[in-house]
Amino acid sequence: MPPKLLEVQRAFGDAIFRDEARLADHIADNGIAAADRLRIYRNTAFSVLTDALRLVYPSVSRIVGTEFFDGAAAFFIRRHPPTDAYLGNYGGEFAKFLSGFKPASGVRYLADVARFEWALNVAANALDAAAVDPTALASLPPSAHDAVRFVPHSSVSLLELKYPADRIADAVMARDDTAMAAIDLDSGPVWLVVHRGVDGVEARRFGETEWQFMARLCAGAPLGAVTAAYPQVKAGPLLADHLLRGRFCRFSVSRELPEETS
Amino acid sequence: MGWLEVHTENYMGGGRPLEFLTAIRRDYAISLHGVGLSLGSAEGIDRKHLEAVRRVAERLDPCAVSEHLSWSVVGGIYLADLLPLPMTEEALRVICRNIDETQERLGRTILIENPSSYIRYRHSTIPEWQFLDAVTVRTGCNVLCDVNNIYVSACNHGFDPLAYLDGLPATRVGEIHLAGHTARTLANGATVRIDDHGSRVIPAVWSLYDAALARFGRVPTLIEWDTDVPDLSVLVAEAAEAQRRLDQTGRRTGNAAEAA
Numbered sequence: 001m002p003p004k005l006l007e008v009q010r011a012f013g014d015a016i017f018r019d020e021a022r023l024a025d026h027i028a029d030n031g032i033a034a035a036d037r038l039r040i041y042r043n044t045a046f047s048v049l050t051d052a053l054r055l056v057y058p059s060v061s062r063i064v065g066t067e068f069f070d071g072a073a074a075f076f077i078r079r080h081p082p083t084d085a086y087l088g089n090y091g092g093e094f095a096k097f098l099s100g101f102k103p104a105s106g107v108r109y110l111a112d113v114a115r116f117e118w119a120l121n122v123a124a125n126a127l128d129a130a131a132v133d134p135t136a137l138a139s140l141p142p143s144a145h146d147a148v149r150f151v152p153h154s155s156v157s158l159l160e161l162k163y164p165a166d167r168i169a170d171a172v173m174a175r176d177d178t179a180m181a182a183i184d185l186d187s188g189p190v191w192l193v194v195h196r197g198v199d200g201v202e203a204r205r206f207g208e209t210e211w212q213f214m215a216r217l218c219a220g221a222p223l224g225a226v227t228a229a230y231p232q233v234k235a236g237p238l239l240a241d242h243l244l245r246g247r248f249c250r251f252s253v254s255r256e257l258p259e260e261t262s
Numbered sequence: 263m264g265w266l267e268v269h270t271e272n273y274m275g276g277g278r279p280l281e282f283l284t285a286i287r288r289d290y291a292i293s294l295h296g297v298g299l300s301l302g303s304a305e306g307i308d309r310k311h312l313e314a315v316r317r318v319a320e321r322l323d324p325c326a327v328s329e330h331l332s333w334s335v336v337g338g339i340y341l342a343d344l345l346p347l348p349m350t351e352e353a354l355r356v357i358c359r360n361i362d363e364t365q366e367r368l369g370r371t372i373l374i375e376n377p378s379s380y381i382r383y384r385h386s387t388i389p390e391w392q393f394l395d396a397v398t399v400r401t402g403c404n405v406l407c408d409v410n411n412i413y414v415s416a417c418n419h420g421f422d423p424l425a426y427l428d429g430l431p432a433t434r435v436g437e438i439h440l441a442g443h444t445a446r447t448l449a450n451g452a453t454v455r456i457d458d459h460g461s462r463v464i465p466a467v468w469s470l471y472d473a474a475l476a477r478f479g480r481v482p483t484l485i486e487w488d489t490d491v492p493d494l495s496v497l498v499a500e501a502a503e504a505q506r507r508l509d510q511t512g513r514r515t516g517n518a519a520e521a522a
Contacts, residue, residue: 002385005352006304009336016341028382032452037381045342082340085298085311086274125275
C-alpha cells in the first residue's frame with residue numbers, strides 16, 4: 001500500500017524541523033541520496049525563516065553579528081516553527097527565547113532590543129484601520145465622558161523595558177558608536193508606546209504613570225475610572241496626544257465592553 | 263512593462279507596502295502570486311490564510327490570482343517552501359478539493375503553477391503534466407506554466423521538457439513564468455539545478471520558452487527575479503527579450519499579451 005498523503009507530509013515536516021529520516025523511505029534515489037535532496041528543502045526553509053527574523057530584528061542581528069544571529073535563529077526556528085504562512089507575524093517569541101539563550105547572556109539588553117523591534121514590526125504590519133475622529137468624541141455630552149472606553153489601534157504596543165532599547169536600536173541602526181557609548185545601561189527602565197500613525201511607525205517614551213494611564217485605557221477601562229486612578233496625570237493633553245496620533249481606533253460609551261462606533 | 267506581479271503574502275499587513283502597491287495599481291495591472299495557501303495539504307487549507315488572500319484581492323482588484331501545485335503546511339506548521347506532492351490519485355483529489363474551495367471563496371478562476379522539484383516520490387504514478395492537466399479538467403482552473411521550473415525539474419529528474427509542454431492543455435495556459443536558476447554540484451559530483459530567481463534566464467530556457475509560445479500562443483509572461491535583485495535596467499532588458507519573442511509569436515485570437 002502506498003503511504004497516505006498526510007503521513008508523507010508529516011514525515012516531511014519532521015525531516016525539515018526535526019532532522020528525522022523516515023521520509024527518505026518514500027523518496028527515489030536516482031543518483032543523489034534522499035538526505036542530500038531533502039537538505040535543499042531544509043536549507044531553503046531555514047534561509048527564508050532566518051531572513052524573515054532578520055527583517056524583524058535587524059538591531060539584534062547587528063549587535064550579535066550575522067553568524068551568531070543565524071545560529072540563534074536555527075535554534076529558535078526548530079523550537080518555534082511558523083504557524084502561519086504570512087511571515088509578517090513570525091518570530092514574536094524571539095525575545096523570550098533570547099532571554100533564555102545562554103550563549104547570548106553576555107548581552108544583557110539583547111532581549112529588550114528584541115521586544116522593542118517586535119513592537120516596531122507589529123506596528124508596521126498592523127492592518128489599516130481608521131483612527132477615532134476626535135470631533136466625534138467632542139460631540140459627546142460631558143456627562144458621558146466618564147463612561148468612554150477606547151479600543152487601541154492594532155498597531156499599538158505598550159512596552160516596559162529594563163534597558164533603553166529604543167536608544168540602543170537607534171544607535172545600532174545608525175552605526176553610531178558615539179551615541180552607543182553615551183547610553184547608560186543602568187539609567188533605569190523606560191516606558192514606551194509604539195504604534196503606526198499617519199507619519200508611519202513611532203516609538204514614544206512616557207513617564208511611568210502616564211504609561212500606566214494609557215495601559216489602563218488600552219485594556220478597556222472607562223475614562224472616568226482611569227482619570228480617578230491617576231489624579232496626577234494631565235489627562236486632557238495626554239488623551240489629545242493619543243487621539244491626534246491615531247492610537248485609538250474605536251470608542252464606546254457604555255458600562256459594557258467596547259463596540260464599534262461610526 | 264505591461265504589468266506587475268507580487269507575492270500575495272507580502273501585502274497581507276497594512277501600512278506602507280499596501281499603500282504603495284495601491285498607488286502602483288492605478289498605473290499597472292497587478293497579478294497576485296501566492297506562496298502560502300498550501301493547496302496540496304491533506305488536512306485542507308488554512309481558512310484564515312484564504313481570507314487574507316481574499317482581502318488583498320478585494321483591495322487590489324488583480325488581473326490574475328495564482329498559486330502552486332505544491333504544499334507547505336502540515337499539522338498547522340508552515341514549512342516555508344513549495345514542497346512537491348506525490349503524483350497520486352489521492353493527492354489529485356486533495357488539491358482539487360482545496361482549489362475548489364479557493365475558487366469558490368475568491369469568486370474567481372485561479373491559475374496553478376508547476377513548481378520546480380528536487381525529489382521524486384517512489385509511489386508517484388502520474389507524470390506531473392498529466393496531473394496538472396487533470397487538475398484543470400476537474401476544477402476549471404488555468405495553468406501558470408513556469409518554463410524555468412519545467413527545465414529545472416526535467417534536468418533533476420531526467421524527463422523530456424518538451425513532453426511536459428505537449429502534455430499541458432494549451433488553451434488553459436494563461437500565464438508564463440521565466441527565471442534564472444543555479445546549478446549546484448554536490449559532494450558526489452552529481453548536479454542539482456535549484457530554482458532561485460537570482461540570475462538571467464539561461465539560453466536553454468529561452469529556447470524552451472519559444473517552444474512553449476509555439477504551443478500556447480501569445481501568453482502574458484513574467485520575469486521572476488527576487489534574490490540578488492539587479493539594476494532595474496537588467497530586469498527591464500529581460501522583460502524586453504521576452505516581449506521580443508512574444509511579438510514573433512502568432513497571435514492567439516483576442517489575447518493581447520505583454521511581458522512584465
